Amino acid sequence: MEITILFYVFAALTVGSALVVVFSRSVIYAAFSLLFTFMGVAGLYVLLSADFIAVAQIMVYIGGILILLVFGVMLTRKATDVELQRGTMKTLPALLVAGAVMGTLVQLLRDTNWHTVNTMQTIDGTTLELGELLMTTFILPFEVAGVLLLVAVMGAALIARKEAQ
Secondary structure, rough: HHHHHHHHHHHHHHHHHHHHHHOEEEEEHHHHHHHHHHHHHHHHHHHHHHHHHHHHHHHHHHHHHHHHHHHHHOOOOOOHHHHHHOOOOOOHHHHHHHHHHHHHEEEEEEEOOOOOOOOOOOOOOHHHHHHHHHHOOOHHHHHHHHHHHHHHHHHHHHHHHHHOO
Protein backbone atom coordinates (compact mmCIF):
# COMPACT_ATOMS: atom_id res chain seq x y z
CA MET A 1 0.00 0.00 0.00
CA GLU A 2 2.80 2.41 0.88
CA ILE A 3 4.57 1.59 -2.37
CA THR A 4 1.46 2.46 -4.34
CA ILE A 5 1.18 5.79 -2.56
CA LEU A 6 4.87 6.49 -3.16
CA PHE A 7 4.45 5.61 -6.82
CA TYR A 8 1.64 8.11 -7.21
CA VAL A 9 3.63 10.77 -5.33
CA PHE A 10 6.69 10.30 -7.56
CA ALA A 11 4.55 10.09 -10.70
CA ALA A 12 2.72 13.30 -9.78
CA LEU A 13 6.03 15.01 -9.00
CA THR A 14 7.49 13.91 -12.31
CA VAL A 15 4.52 14.83 -14.48
CA GLY A 16 3.76 18.07 -12.63
CA SER A 17 7.30 19.39 -12.78
CA ALA A 18 7.64 18.27 -16.41
CA LEU A 19 4.56 20.32 -17.25
CA VAL A 20 6.16 23.32 -15.53
CA VAL A 21 9.29 22.77 -17.66
CA VAL A 22 7.20 22.75 -20.83
CA PHE A 23 4.92 25.67 -20.01
CA SER A 24 7.27 27.93 -18.04
CA ARG A 25 8.13 31.31 -19.54
CA SER A 26 11.34 31.66 -17.54
CA VAL A 27 14.46 29.66 -18.31
CA ILE A 28 15.52 29.57 -14.68
CA TYR A 29 12.13 28.25 -13.51
CA ALA A 30 12.25 25.60 -16.23
CA ALA A 31 15.74 24.54 -15.13
CA PHE A 32 14.71 24.20 -11.50
CA SER A 33 11.55 22.32 -12.47
CA LEU A 34 13.74 19.96 -14.48
CA LEU A 35 15.55 19.20 -11.22
CA PHE A 36 12.31 17.97 -9.66
CA THR A 37 11.49 15.98 -12.78
CA PHE A 38 14.82 14.15 -12.54
CA MET A 39 14.28 13.54 -8.83
CA GLY A 40 10.84 12.07 -9.48
CA VAL A 41 12.23 9.76 -12.14
CA ALA A 42 14.99 8.66 -9.75
CA GLY A 43 12.33 7.89 -7.15
CA LEU A 44 10.46 5.78 -9.68
CA TYR A 45 13.68 3.88 -10.39
CA VAL A 46 14.10 3.19 -6.68
CA LEU A 47 10.55 1.82 -6.52
CA LEU A 48 11.41 -0.50 -9.41
CA SER A 49 14.42 -1.83 -7.42
CA ALA A 50 16.78 -0.35 -10.00
CA ASP A 51 19.08 1.26 -7.47
CA PHE A 52 22.05 1.60 -9.82
CA ILE A 53 20.00 3.45 -12.42
CA ALA A 54 18.55 5.69 -9.70
CA VAL A 55 22.00 6.62 -8.40
CA ALA A 56 23.26 7.15 -11.96
CA GLN A 57 20.22 9.36 -12.61
CA ILE A 58 21.00 11.48 -9.58
CA MET A 59 24.74 11.70 -10.18
CA VAL A 60 24.69 12.28 -13.93
CA TYR A 61 21.56 14.32 -14.53
CA ILE A 62 21.03 16.13 -11.24
CA GLY A 63 24.62 16.33 -10.08
CA GLY A 64 26.26 17.06 -13.39
CA ILE A 65 24.17 18.22 -16.26
CA LEU A 66 21.50 20.16 -14.40
CA ILE A 67 23.94 21.99 -12.12
CA LEU A 68 25.99 22.91 -15.20
CA LEU A 69 22.82 24.14 -16.91
CA VAL A 70 21.75 26.22 -13.93
CA PHE A 71 25.19 27.79 -13.55
CA GLY A 72 25.36 28.42 -17.28
CA VAL A 73 22.00 30.18 -17.22
CA MET A 74 22.83 32.16 -14.08
CA LEU A 75 26.25 33.28 -15.30
CA THR A 76 25.01 34.36 -18.69
CA ARG A 77 24.15 38.02 -18.90
CA LYS A 78 20.47 38.76 -18.64
CA ALA A 79 19.60 35.08 -18.95
CA THR A 80 17.24 35.24 -16.00
CA ASP A 81 15.22 37.97 -17.72
CA VAL A 82 14.79 36.07 -20.97
CA GLU A 83 11.27 34.94 -21.68
CA LEU A 84 10.73 32.01 -23.97
CA GLN A 85 8.72 32.63 -27.10
CA ARG A 86 5.31 31.11 -27.42
CA GLY A 87 2.49 31.08 -29.86
CA THR A 88 4.40 30.40 -33.02
CA MET A 89 2.78 29.30 -36.24
CA LYS A 90 4.06 25.75 -35.67
CA THR A 91 1.41 24.93 -33.08
CA LEU A 92 -0.83 23.00 -35.46
CA PRO A 93 1.91 20.68 -36.81
CA ALA A 94 3.16 20.12 -33.26
CA LEU A 95 -0.33 19.21 -32.10
CA LEU A 96 -0.73 16.81 -35.03
CA VAL A 97 2.57 15.06 -34.29
CA ALA A 98 1.86 14.94 -30.54
CA GLY A 99 -1.61 13.53 -31.22
CA ALA A 100 -0.20 10.86 -33.53
CA VAL A 101 2.42 9.85 -30.97
CA MET A 102 -0.18 9.81 -28.19
CA GLY A 103 -2.56 7.71 -30.31
CA THR A 104 0.20 5.24 -31.09
CA LEU A 105 1.15 4.95 -27.43
CA VAL A 106 -2.47 4.44 -26.34
CA GLN A 107 -2.93 1.78 -29.02
CA LEU A 108 0.26 0.01 -27.87
CA LEU A 109 -0.88 0.12 -24.24
CA ARG A 110 -4.25 -1.36 -25.17
CA ASP A 111 -2.80 -4.12 -27.38
CA THR A 112 -0.02 -5.22 -25.02
CA ASN A 113 -0.55 -8.42 -23.07
CA TRP A 114 0.56 -7.23 -19.63
CA HIS A 115 1.89 -9.80 -17.19
CA THR A 116 1.06 -9.07 -13.61
CA VAL A 117 2.77 -10.48 -10.55
CA ASN A 118 0.61 -10.98 -7.50
CA THR A 119 3.41 -11.30 -4.98
CA MET A 120 6.11 -8.75 -4.46
CA GLN A 121 9.50 -10.25 -5.16
CA THR A 122 12.38 -9.07 -3.08
CA ILE A 123 15.23 -7.99 -5.26
CA ASP A 124 18.62 -7.30 -3.81
CA GLY A 125 20.65 -4.41 -5.10
CA THR A 126 21.83 -4.56 -8.68
CA THR A 127 24.97 -2.49 -8.22
CA LEU A 128 27.29 -5.37 -7.35
CA GLU A 129 26.24 -7.48 -10.33
CA LEU A 130 26.48 -4.53 -12.71
CA GLY A 131 29.92 -3.61 -11.40
CA GLU A 132 31.18 -7.16 -11.82
CA LEU A 133 29.81 -7.37 -15.36
CA LEU A 134 31.30 -4.01 -16.34
CA MET A 135 34.73 -4.91 -14.98
CA THR A 136 34.85 -8.47 -16.37
CA THR A 137 32.62 -9.41 -19.29
CA PHE A 138 31.95 -5.95 -20.73
CA ILE A 139 35.26 -4.23 -19.96
CA LEU A 140 36.09 -3.48 -23.61
CA PRO A 141 32.75 -1.84 -24.53
CA PHE A 142 32.85 0.05 -21.21
CA GLU A 143 36.29 1.48 -21.96
CA VAL A 144 35.41 2.25 -25.60
CA ALA A 145 32.30 4.12 -24.46
CA GLY A 146 34.42 6.09 -21.97
CA VAL A 147 36.95 7.08 -24.63
CA LEU A 148 34.14 7.97 -27.05
CA LEU A 149 32.49 10.23 -24.47
CA LEU A 150 35.82 11.89 -23.71
CA VAL A 151 36.42 12.58 -27.41
CA ALA A 152 32.88 13.97 -27.73
CA VAL A 153 33.43 16.35 -24.79
CA MET A 154 36.77 17.50 -26.20
CA GLY A 155 35.20 18.05 -29.64
CA ALA A 156 32.32 20.03 -28.16
CA ALA A 157 34.76 22.20 -26.21
CA LEU A 158 36.82 22.78 -29.35
CA ILE A 159 33.75 23.73 -31.40
CA ALA A 160 32.50 26.07 -28.65
CA ARG A 161 35.90 27.74 -28.39
CA LYS A 162 36.12 28.34 -32.16
CA GLU A 163 32.70 30.01 -32.24
CA ALA A 164 33.62 32.28 -29.34
CA GLN A 165 36.67 33.62 -31.20
